[in-house]
Amino acid sequence: MKKIMIIEDDTVLRDEVATLLKNSGYEVQVVTDLSTSLEQMKSSGADLILLDINLPFVGGETLLQEFRKVSDTPVIMLTSRSTEIDEVLSMSFGADDYITKPYNPTILLLRISAVLKRFTKTGGSQMYHDAEVSTVKGSIDRNGKEQVLTKNEMIIFQLLLDRQGEIVTRDDLMTALWDNDEFVNDNALSVNISRLRGKLADLGFEDAIETRKKQGYVLK
């Protein structure tokens, strides 16, 4: 389980982000004593750090600069400051991504998983049961039998696979598609899912995607 550290001084917001991350299967460490943020950042061993810019004691940008001297753990800046200047500055201090508040929760999760993936490269292929999933080729390979997925199907399958065994809402799927410039509507999503089901069935994975009424889909 990936561990994410949250450094944010607004306690309500911090706890909500923590809940969001926990619900999405991350281990969460929350910094409550902001006067020792830097020490905690160094010693936590987290896989990713969410860092607010406007912090008491030491500002987020300074923290990041200090932290970068000793570690290259990915850091995503969360901020309500929304000028280009702030963003350019943060990135130049070594942030891996920059998200402005208020953020779409699904987008936040997508960005987190994108940054994490960048840091734990596995050669572009993942396993689904005994089948090999190649994002680069856009295909699923099982015992020499290959199914090529369209871009949309791949995006959907990827998200389901990342959260295998959990419920993924239609809204989450939609956000992932739109985040990849595929501005599909409800019908198109249904069509894509049924096609994906068909392709998985061809590979011998019957009923791999289960529909949970009014909740979403689960990849078994």
Next chain:
Amino acid sequence: MSITEYLKDRLSVYMIYLVTLATALIFMQAFHIRTQCIIIVYVILLLGGGIAECWVFFRKKSFYDKLNYCLDNLDKKYLLAEMTEAPDFFDGRFLYEVLRQSDKAMCEHIAEYRRENLEFREYIEMWVHEVKLPVASLQLMCHNDGSTRYSEQLKRIDDYIENVLYYARSRNAEKDYIIKAVPLKRVFSEIAIKNRSELLERNISLSAEGLDTEVMTDSKWLAFIFGQLMGNSIKYEADEIKVYAEDFDDKTVLHFRDNGIGISEADLPYIFEKSFTGENGRTHTKSTGMGLYIVKMLCTKLGHSVQADSVQGEYTDITIVFGKDKLHNIQ
């Protein structure tokens, strides 16, 4: 300063001089002074007076002409006193001093307003950042509780907050944007996702073409501009939004086109004006007349031109032209 103007101004002085000369003539004749003598005296007096007048005239002329020239050519007229030298004659010096003092007073006055304006803007910015925290919390709460009931209202609040922020930014003389190469696609999809639930709910189809290009702009400002345009398309009953960009050697032209109710020909020239609501603002959803005004202001500051083309009942096409400066392309 023309000679006739000067002579007209000095007319009373000359009259007094003439009366003096005439009086002197009467006295000289009463004392039986010889005519040749009188003529010589008068020639000397008139000649001396003439030379004196010419000297005074040219001295003043050189100062006032310079002053006039500066006034005509300065774009900031209140800097006039700084641009001219003090003259060497008394009334000129007096005028110069008065001008300097009143300019100084005015500059101080402006500086005070500018400071107040800046303080107000800084407060607005701070307030916006603060109010975004509870909005962000609420949004996450909605998501965590799995309720979508409030998210549309939250988005409305967020939109209104953005409007205030960008209005303040567009009004300000300070430069707080960065022009750099921005991928159009990234900005557009960000806004598309933000408006997703509304677009899907109203069954509006969205298509983007030719956005795989970069333009020189500030991505945050451009995102706001896209947000306003998309908001308008949604508000004015479009069911198809088409965004496409055309790349030319010297510019990139972006079209934001929808098939909504359009804008009447009479309203079209005024839609970018402040507080203009027009026919659509009256007959459809309440309009503040601020959105497109802010869009125009931001575009002007960024150096983009923005235009609208529309046929009522058919389409609205907003065009933004991004300039390409060869300097930016130096490798």
